[in-house]
Structures are given as C-alpha cells and as structure tokens.
Amino acid sequence: MATSLDDTEIDDYKEEIEDNNCLLCGVLCEIFYSKLVRPTRPTVLFGEEKWKHRRKAKAEHVIVPSKEVEEGYFAKYPFSWSAMCRASECPKSLLGLQYILTDTVIKQPGTTKYFLSGITTIESAQLFSYVIPKDPNVARIGRKTGNLQYDDTFIRFHAANIERQPSEFQGKNIGFIVHAHCWALFDYIIPTALVEKKLEKFIRAGRKYWRNNRLWGIQDWEQKLWKAGHGRTHNQGFEFGCDIYKNPLIVPEVQKVVDNARKTKKEYKPPRCSHVPLEVATMIAEWTCPVDYTADVKNTRNMLLAWQWTFPDWFWKVRLKEELFVELNSLRESNYSIDWQALRLDLMALVSDQERYLSSGLPNRERVIGFMTAIKSNFLKTA
Template sequence: MAARPGRQPVKYKGKRLGFIIHAHCWVLFGRTIETPLIEINLERFIKALRSHWRKSKLKDLVDDKFYLTPGPNQVSPELQLGCDIHRNPVIVPVLQKVITDALNRDDFSTHPQACFDRLPAELTHLISEWVLPIEYTSDDVRNMRNMLLAFGWDLPGWFWRRRLAEDLFFELEVLRKSCFPPPAWMKLQMMRLDVMYLTFDRTWYPHSGLANRKRILESIVAIKNGLGIV
C-alpha cells in the first residue's frame, strides 16, 4: 500500500506501507547517498525522510489526491517554494545545450600572448580574482572570458569552486575528471563561464529544472544529515 510520508490515517495502522519517490528524485538521491547505504539503513532512511517531510513546506501543498495543483485561493507552488517544482531536475535542456556548444567550439587560441603567459601563478590568480570576484555580475563573466581567451591562463579548481557550486552541475563531473591537454582545457573554463552566465539570468533560473534540482538536493542533504551519514 502506497502512502504519503506524513502522519498516517488510523486505517493504515498495522499495515505494511510503501512510500513513493519520484524517479528523478531517486536519481538525485543516488548521486548524494550511495544506494546500498539507503538499503542497509532503510528504516532509518524512512524515519529521516518522514521527519524532513513534516518540516517541509511541500507537505502543505499536497492535497488528498497527491496532486500538486493550486486551488482557486492558493498561491502557485513554484511561487511558494521559489522554483517550479514540476520541472525535471535531472535533465535541463538549456544547460545541456550550453555544455554541448562549449564542447563543440574550436576557436580557442593556441598562442596566448607570451608576455602574460610568463607571469607568476600568484599574480595571474590575483588578477583573475579582481576581474571575476566571488560576487560577480554578467559583465564580470564576459570580461573574464575575454581575458582568458587572450592570455590562455589555466586557473586552478579552487578558483572556480569559490564562484560556481559545481556539485549542483553533475554534468561537469566527467569533464572535471578528464585530463585536458592545452588548449582543450580552455573548453572547460569557457563552459564554467557559460554556466555562470546562465545561472545569473534571473528570468530563466527560477523557472528552470536547475532551481528545482537545487531545492531537491538541499532536502536530500538534510535527510542525509538525519541519517548521520557524512
């Protein structure tokens, strides 16, 4: 018998219950908590899941038929939760297109300006942090792109992690682990800048599957913490 994670009706007492998890949410669970750990700690997992559900705003949006449709006097769920909860959180077409386009580009210079290529790494990092601060704007992203294309610098991973929550973009995972010989690694830097520019677009981001992914992953991390898994 399938049931919601919240408080159960008296008629369910003593019955074996099953709890439905959307397929896309389960994919995200698998990327955050190893599935064998869930299976081994299934009872604890269900308790942590139900505990989080009771604290979640989402439970107030679900009617008795388990639909997420607002009534005549209700605010749309995506407005209440800050995102469109109906968007696919796993497959984000616009994000996939940005990554594919970056991979297919082949216009990166193989001959950066020699005088800048010889600068000490500490100085290139300092200049880069000034051009693209942690609290960046869309103009900062454009300026950074132009500078990297001109100078051909290969910036370290910590620089990008401070500006882009890469755990949210698992599409970049395979590329991050790949070894990019010069100048191919420039594609990865350009891809990061494209993603940064995309997420800065507030006309797109709140209504995208990416915003829904962020919401779900935050819930999964909370459930993981409830399980006591580091």
C-alpha cells in the first residue's frame, strides 16, 4: 500500500491511538468529530431513508436485523459505517502476566469463551466501556441515554487492545472490535460461519498480523477534518494513498454497474470471433486494450460491438482483478442472464478512470482485502 509516512511518523500516529481498532482493517471504530454528525445519536441514523419511519417512534434506540446495517449504504452520512461495529467478546477475562506474555489472554477453562456480538454504534472513549446487543443477528441503532437500564440482551465490555490488555481490564468483559461492514466483507474471503466457531483462533490470527504490520491504528486527520466539515474546504489528499474512511464493503459505483447488468438481462453469448481466428482477434484487441490499460475502454467496447466479438473469460481475467469485485459472486450464483463482457467493460471503465476509481472507495477495499487475506492465512495456519 502506498504511504508517505516513515516509521517515526507512524509511531507519532500510534501514540494518539486508542484501543478500539477494527481487527480486520486496523482503522479506529469511531464517530467523526462533528457535533452535527454523531451516529450514536438517533437523529443521525434515523435520518437515513431506510430508518426514517423510526423517527416518529421517538425512541432513543431501536433494534433492527443486522442485515439492515450490513447491506446498508448510509447515503446521508456515508462515513457512519466506521462507527458501527461488532465485537468478539470474552466475558470476564483473566489477563495473563502482561510483561511476559504480552500477546496472551489466558482464560479460565470452561468459564470464558469468545462469542460474536450484535452490532452497535460506538464513540471512541478509551476508559469507557461499551454496551452492545448479545445476539449477532441484531443491530442497535441510536443509543440509550440517561440512566435507563439495559436488560440482559445487552452486554457491557471494554475494547481490547490489539497489542496487550491494560491491567485494569482484569476480571472484566473484553471484546475485540470489528466494523460491521468489515465482518461482512470478510465473509467473502473466508466463510465467517467457520470463523465464528473458532473465534479465539481468529483473534490470535488478527493480532499476530497487526503486531508484524505497523499500519494499524492509523488515522488520516486531514481527511477526517475535511469530512467533518462536509467537504466545504479544499481536500488535502490522502495520507495513506487512499481514503481509509470509505466503506470497504458497499461501493455504490460497483453496485450501479452490477444493477445495470442485472436489468439489461442480455443473453449469454459464447466466445465468438466471427470468421477471424481467436488468436488474431485477441492480437487486435490487445492493441486497443493492452493488459496494463490506462486509457478508457471505449474504443475496445466499440470495436467488439462493431465486429460482434465475444472473448472468453481468460481474456478479461488478466485485465480485471475480479477478486476485488465481491458483488460478482452473487451474480455467478444467481440465475440471471448476464452479459459478462459488457459488465467487465463497465468495471474496467471504472478502474481506468483514476478520479472515479479513487473516489469510489475501491482502493480502500483493495487495502482491506489485502489485510483480510493475510489474516485468513494466519487463521488457517494457527493450530
């Protein structure tokens, strides 16, 4: 990943960090520092189209199915996703001797076991604990205020530290945090149903990865301030090569392309290059669209249309990192009739347009998928 920081600067960043980093993407789970936009306040998330009807209820918080969050793009305040998290929790932890076993959380056999919680929105506050629904299938929108009591469908926990646990957490519930959307994206890398059965192994795999890779707990203050000001000032650019606050799971630009492919419902065309041998057709296409294309794919699109050529999968796969487009999985599994060539050309048009590509959030997805792939590999290697 491109970064303009050297090691000393990263250390400076890390002095500022708190403990609630997402174990999957390394970025802090938090709200942005803006008095107007605090996703823990019901007024913010109830302002999103899908939850508008909740406003009338005047409830401080409501419980919704977790899918509503995981599948949701927050059009009004897109960065709300970064405050919505789950936790792998360990009720009543018994901490290890930290100065000797810095990476070990020892649990009392039989009494402590990690479980995956539901979703809540959180605000960063190092010394405070968080309250989260226990049920992984639900999400809490908004927040209870005042002295209202939580019933036993909620659990209070302290956000665990990726490196080592502070001694004051001894005997308290601790939880490793993941963004709700990062957890859903992780399901494309490795089935989370499998990970859920071995959460302790997952936590070890994640912590091992981040201890060896220093880009966790990073913050891009310029971006944060820019977003908190709703983009009214000049954008200073990206500290870490891309916008780390873009939602890595929901990329509206890709969704648009996929929805369009679904609607078009074109017939599947088998590879066909009229009377020209395939080798010759690909040589001609290579000229208008080389493997490392930087220009728009308009000429390629026109050429294929004019000559009615359909190239086989391998032609496209060397030109498009399809593993990045997780949305294609459901298309492959569905019965939709898809014009794959047109779909791939649309995605290539998005990738080749640097400005569109950077603002789409895809580079952040690529960054996060890189971490997830490494964490998966640690997970599979961990005994």
